[in-house]
Amino acid sequence: MPSGAQALAQPPLTSATTGDPPAFGWSAYAERVNGRFAMMGFAAVVLIELLSHDTFLHWAGLVP
Numbered sequence: 001m002p003s004g005a006q007a008l009a010q011p012p013l014t015s016a017t018t019g020d021p022p023a024f025g026w027s028a029y030a031e032r033v034n035g036r037f038a039m040m041g042f043a044a045v046v047l048i049e050l051l052s053h054d055t056f057l058h059w060a061g062l063v064p
Contacts, residue, residue: 045056057063 048059049056052059055063
């Protein structure tokens with residue numbers, strides 16, 4: 001039976017897609033996450049344009 005400290009020990013955090021630990025700053029993990037959020041944002045803009053039949057800039061009120 002494991003001791004108290006061993007029972008509470010957790011495995012080190014790793015990325016869901018690689019064995020690399022998540023890091024802050026210019027790391028492969030951060031760039032992968034930023035790219036995924038950028039793709040979601042682009043898809044949202046395209047969806048807004050398709051549903052509203054208007055450009056995103058006009059829909060957002062940035063262009064008259």
